[in-house]
Amino acid sequence: MDFKAPVESFAGSVREVSIGSGAKTVKIGGENRLAYSPFDEGSTPNPPRLALEVWDMAPEDWPESTTAPFADVLSDPVKWAQKCVDYGADMVCLRLVSTDPSTKNAPAEAAAQTAKQVAQAIKVPLIVCGSGDEKKDAEVLPKVAEACSGESLLIGPAVKENFEPIAKACQEHGHSIIAQSPLDINLMKELSIKLSKVFPADRIVIDPLSSALGYGMEYSFTIMERTKQTGVAFKDAMTQMPIIADLAAESWKTKEAKSDEKQGILWEGITAVSLLLAGANLAVLRHPDSLKLVSDTLR
Amino acid sequence: MAVKGTDIVKKLPDLGKKNCKECGFPTCFAFAMKLASGGATLDKCPHLSPEVTEELEDALSPAIKLVTVGTGDNALQVGNEEVVFRHDKTYVHPTGIGLLISDTEDSAKVDEKIKKISDLQFDVVGINLKADLLALKCDSGKKDTFLALVDKVCKSTGVPFMLICEDADILLAARDICADRRPLLYPVTKNNIDKIIPAIKEKPGPLGVKADSLEELIPLTTRLKEEKIDEVVIDPGSKDLMEAINDQTFIRRAAIKQGFRPLGYPTIAFPGTLAKGELKEILVASALVIKFAAVLILTDFDEFGLRPLLMQRLNIYTDPRMPLSVEEKLYAVGEPGETSPVLITTNWALTYFIVSAEIESSKVSSWLLVKEAEGLGVLTAWAAGKFNGDSIAPFLKRSGVEDKTKTRKLVIPGKVARIKGELEDALPGWEIIVGPREATEITGFLPGYAAKLKN
Ligand code: SF4
Numbered sequence: 001m002d003f004k005a006p007v008e009s010f011a012g013s014v015r016e017v018s019i020g021s022g023a024k025t026v027k028i029g030g031e032n033r034l035a036y037s038p039f040d041e042g043s044t045p046n047p048p049r050l051a052l053e054v055w056d057m058a059p060e061d062w063p064e065s066t067t068a069p070f071a072d073v074l075s076d077p078v079k080w081a082q083k084c085v086d087y088g089a090d091m092v093c094l095r096l097v098s099t100d101p102s103t104k105n106a107p108a109e110a111a112a113q114t115a116k117q118v119a120q121a122i123k124v125p126l127i128v129c130g131s132g133d134e135k136k137d138a139e140v141l142p143k144v145a146e147a148c149s150g151e152s153l154l155i156g157p158a159v160k161e162n163f164e165p166i167a168k169a170c171q172e173h174g175h176s177i178i179a180q181s182p183l184d185i186n187l188m189k190e191l192s193i194k195l196s197k198v199f200p201a202d203r204i205v206i207d208p209l210s211s212a213l214g215y216g217m218e219y220s221f222t223i224m225e226r227t228k229q230t231g232v233a234f235k236d237a238m239t240q241m242p243i244i245a246d247l248a249a250e251s252w253k254t255k256e257a258k259s260d261e262k263q264g265i266l267w268e269g270i271t272a273v274s275l276l277l278a279g280a281n282l283a284v285l286r287h288p289d290s291l292k293l294v295s296d297t298l299r
Numbered sequence: 300m301a302v303k304g305t306d307i308v309k310k311l312p313d314l315g316k317k318n319c320k321e322c323g324f325p326t327c328f329a330f331a332m333k334l335a336s337g338g339a340t341l342d343k344c345p346h347l348s349p350e351v352t353e354e355l356e357d358a359l360s361p362a363i364k365l366v367t368v369g370t371g372d373n374a375l376q377v378g379n380e381e382v383v384f385r386h387d388k389t390y391v392h393p394t395g396i397g398l399l400i401s402d403t404e405d406s407a408k409v410d411e412k413i414k415k416i417s418d419l420q421f422d423v424v425g426i427n428l429k430a431d432l433l434a435l436k437c438d439s440g441k442k443d444t445f446l447a448l449v450d451k452v453c454k455s456t457g458v459p460f461m462l463i464c465e466d467a468d469i470l471l472a473a474r475d476i477c478a479d480r481r482p483l484l485y486p487v488t489k490n491n492i493d494k495i496i497p498a499i500k501e502k503p504g505p506l507g508v509k510a511d512s513l514e515e516l517i518p519l520t521t522r523l524k525e526e527k528i529d530e531v532v533i534d535p536g537s538k539d540l541m542e543a544i545n546d547q548t549f550i551r552r553a554a555i556k557q558g559f560r561p562l563g564y565p566t567i568a569f570p571g572t573l574a575k576g577e578l579k580e581i582l583v584a585s586a587l588v589i590k591f592a593a594v595l596i597l598t599d600f601d602e603f604g605l606r607p608l609l610m611q612r613l614n615i616y617t618d619p620r621m622p623l624s625v626e627e628k629l630y631a632v633g634e635p636g637e638t639s640p641v642l643i644t645t646n647w648a649l650t651y652f653i654v655s656a657e658i659e660s661s662k663v664s665s666w667l668l669v670k671e672a673e674g675l676g677v678l679t680a681w682a683a684g685k686f687n688g689d690s691i692a693p694f695l696k697r698s699g700v701e702d703k704t705k706t707r708k709l710v711i712p713g714k715v716a717r718i719k720g721e722l723e724d725a726l727p728g729w730e731i732i733v734g735p736r737e738a739t740e741i742t743g744f745l746p747g748y749a750a751k752l753k754n
Contacts, residue, residue: 003517003559006552039545182679183649213607214423216649218614221589222386229384253739255660256606263603266578270585270607274615277589297540297574297582 008033009041012235014228014281015202016046017176017242019091020125021152026090028205028281029242034228035279036298047299048276050291051091051127051284052084053248056106056114057098062286065261066252069288077114078121085122087288088295091154093127093246094118099140100131108140112147119151127154127284129178129246138162142169149173154244156180157207160191167199176203178244183209183219185226185239192238201241205282210247212254213271220245221278228279245280247271252286265290273298302358304332310355312346321345334359362554364564366505366530366593368395368432368483369459375431377532377593378565383555389618392565394588396608397432397461397596399571402439402448409448412599413455419605423656428609432483434596435473437464442472449473453480461507461596467491471498478502483532483594485509485567492519496526507567509534513546517561524560532567532594540573540583547591565593577601581608588612625651627671629698633664640665640749641700642710642734643691645672645680650738657741663749666704670694677712688721695726706752710734 016030028049033042058074059067069087073079081092094115098106119126128144130137141155142165149172156178158166163179170177179195181187188208195204208223224243231240251257251271257264268290272283276298285291308315308331315327322343324330333339334355341347341355365379375395382388400412413433420429435452437445445464452460453476461483464470471494474484485507487495499506506528510516513535520531535550537543550566553559570583581604584595588611600608624646632655644654646669658665670691672680680686695701695709707729711718713736722731735744 003514003553003561004557006549006557008552036541036544037548038541039548182676211649213614214610215653217611218385218617218619219649221615222619225384226386253737255657255739255742256610260603262578263607266581266604266607269578269582270611273582273586274589274611277586293578293582297579297586 005039007040008037010034010232012232012240013042014231014240014242015204017154017203017205019127019152019154019176021150024123024125025152026125032232034232036277046281048280049090049282050272050295051093051282052087052089052288052291053093053095053284053286054080054084054118055095055097056111057104059097063252063258063261063264065264066286078117081118081122081126084288085124087291089124089291091125091127091282092118092122093129093248093284095129095131096140096144097131099133099136101133101136105136108136108143111140112143115144115153116147116151119148119153125154126151127156127178127244129156132157134159134162138165141166145169145173145175148175152176154178154205156205156244158195160187160194163191163195164198167195170203171199176205178205178207179241180207180209183211183216183223185223185230188223188227189236189238192241196238201237204241205244206239206241207244207246210245210250210271210275210280212247212250212257213267213274214256215250215254217271217274221274224275224278224280242281243279244282244284245272245275246284247275248284248286265293269293269297302335304328304335307331307334307355307358310351311344317346319346357560362558362563363551364529364531365392366532366565368461368481368505368594370479370481371457373457373459374481375459375594380551380565380591380593381555383551385615386619389620390616392593393612393616394592395431395594396584396605396612397434397594398430398600399434399436399463399569399596399598400448400452401436402441402445409451413452415600416458417456419600419602421606421609423610423613426613428606428613430600430605430609431459432594433458433460434485435460435462437462437466437469437473440466442469445469446473446476449477453477459483461485461594467494471495474498474502474504478504481505483507486534487519487523489515489519492522496523496528499528500526503528503530505530505532507532507534508564509536511536513549513562520561520564529564531564533562533564534567534569537568537573540586543568543573543587543592544590547587551591566591567594567596568592569596571596571598577604580604584608585611588615621648624648624671624673625669627669627694629700629703630655630667630669631664632658632667633662635664635666635704637703637705638753639663639704639706640710640745640752641668641704641706641708642666643668643670643695644712645670645675645677645686647672647676647680650676653738654741657738658745661742661745663745665745665749666700666706668695668698668700668709678714681715681718686715687718688725691718691722692725695729708732708752710748712736713740 013032157180486509672685
């Protein structure tokens with residue numbers, strides 16, 4: 001029996017999404033094969049990108065190991081973001097935590113100004129995330145889109161309850177959108193379908209939710225792997241969007257990550273490696289050491 | 300590539316028309332179908348020629364050979380995988396994680412590693428996680444030194460082990476002092492295979508075959524198969540992680556999708572040769588847990604590295620067909636009694652696992668009510684009207700919790716603090732306590748709360 005290398009080729013491809021304007025443009029997606037399979041036919045024009053997260057207010061419940069690398073800049077999102085770039089982040093993910101109605105409930109305008117300052121201060125593209133409160137995000141994110149017009153941000157999360165106003169503003173001001181759905185491939189497709197009726201499909205990045213290692217990581221893993229397979233192998237247009245694995249907060253929330261620095265770095269690192277191998281095109285991390293470790297390991 | 304019953308039946312006596320029923324099945328066809336699904340064995344039909352038996356045995360054997368290292372309860376089994384993607388069905392035999400001991404390490408280090416392999420164990424929602432084997436390596440080149448190490452490990456631990464030595468004479472001498480423990484012998488290469496074959500025929504046991512590439516493995520496994528030796532794990536000699544991902548993927552695809560027998564074996568890899576540094580080695584290992592490695596040998600590990608690696612292995616090898624929701628009922632976490640706390644959450648599997656794990660690690664035995672909410676998380680369930688006063692109250696009554704405990708205080712998730720009022724209206728006699736918003740805060744909350752309950 002002769003051996004024939006089982007090289008595979010696929011008919012579908014993932015859409016390519018550009019984030020950032022001018023010289024700082026970074027593209028994600030665009031591949032027509034599965035993740036980390038350079039041995040198959042086709043091409044992977046853009047490697048997976050790694051972002052570090054920044055909060056718009058000093059975090060209170062982060063483990064010491066994750067605040068230490070940013071100790072002097074935690075209450076200055078602009079400097080914090082610059083530091084992330086120094087640590088080698090391909091992108092920065094600014095989280096507008098202060099707007100959460102259950103905590104500071106900061107006004108949308110103020111948050112939008114912070115986003116603008118950060119976007120203008122860094123030489124890499126910016127991702128801006130709301131607090132996750134659907135109603136408030138529907139107010140905050142359009143303001144961000146407007147204030148940062150022309151910066152080509154990646155803005156989210158847009159969920160099925162609030163995507164309309166966010167999509168409208170992002171459409172108008174030239175941004176891309178994170179479409180988020182809760183760990184279910186069908187709900188994800190449903191949202192992609194609805195969103196792509198009012199918003200260009202090649203500016204959508206999907207977020208099927210990233211659970212941390214030990215806390216449901218396998219669900220995220222398999223949804224991402226299946227999403228990529230459905231898009232690339234079975235040519236389903238509504239799963240052919242790049243995937244974002246926003247895993248920082250989930251990883252560092254675990255008691256395992258909080259209890260020991262090295263274990264925390266590995267907790268975040270293994271979650272990232274797993275989801276990148278599953279097909280995520282962009283991962284958001286918190287600790288600069290896990291960023292470096294993941295980058296060294298998978299590139 | 301699973302063989303079909305309709306193909307098997309043609310090989311049975313009289314082209315499958317004999318139908319003598321001696322196998323216990325009404326027809327040859329029925330027997331063939333059972334064979335294909337794994338529900339019967341070939342020996343039940345007394346009318347098969349040796350040639351047909353051999354041919355069918357081969358066709359019926361799994362795409363990836365099952366290999367056992369060690370003996371008894373501690374034995375490590377790898378292989379028998381049936382799919383490339385875990386979502387196609389499930390992975391079955393979790394990657395064996397091994398710890399390397401070199402015979403050039405000093406005795407304190409050796410003792411430390413022997414201790415580690417048995418001491419580093421972790422409990423996760425009732426599942427015990429631990430590493431699986433020791434890999435004893437001859438770096439000294441000296442037979443006596445290596446044999447002394449093998450002897451010491453043999454006497455001090457029951458975990459399975461593998462023997463690594465480039466010199467086949469030393470390797471076989473070491474095997475001879477512990478053959479009854481079924482060690483995995485490594486490496487079998489094109490240079491020593493002639494010496495190894497007779498020794499293995501004499502005392503059968505698992506072999507680790509190594510070559511510099513996937514193609515070069517093929518003549519070696521083919522040769523062993525001709526000698527009827529097939530308890531084999533294979534090492535394609537990958538030089539870095541990307542090459543390892545390529546090799547591992549091709550081996551898995553060749554075995555499963557092409558039914559290519561010469562590569563139908565579980566694989567072994569050494570992350571320490573692919574990356575240097577304690578954290579990087581663990582990360583590389585985690586990539587290979589996903590990319591099909593059946594055995595991974597680490598140069599060293601500590602708690603902070605082994606725990607996340609074993610957790611990841613558990614995650615990846617969990618059956619994805621398991622439902623995303625758990626049964627609605629009253630769960631006892633630990634050994635709760637009449638004065639233990641009572642908590643409630645929804646029946647999304649993740650919510651349940653996380654909450655029960657947190658209660659467990661708080662070391663406060665508790666009653667956990669898990670309310671059917673179409674497998675939704677707490678906040679979504681509330682929004683969908685599945686987790687409110689009207690629906691929780693009848694469930695609580697049905698659950699029997701009132702007979703199990705005198706406690707009349709119910710802890711609700713902080714995220715749905717707003718249902719406190721309606722729940723108190725619906726449950727006269729019960730006081731509603733607003734608990735933590737995040738499951739991770741339960742460990743901080745429960746001990747103090749439980750102490751207050753007792754007073
Ligand atoms: S014993 Fe063999 S020949 Fe007889 S019915 Fe069964 S399979 Fe057919």
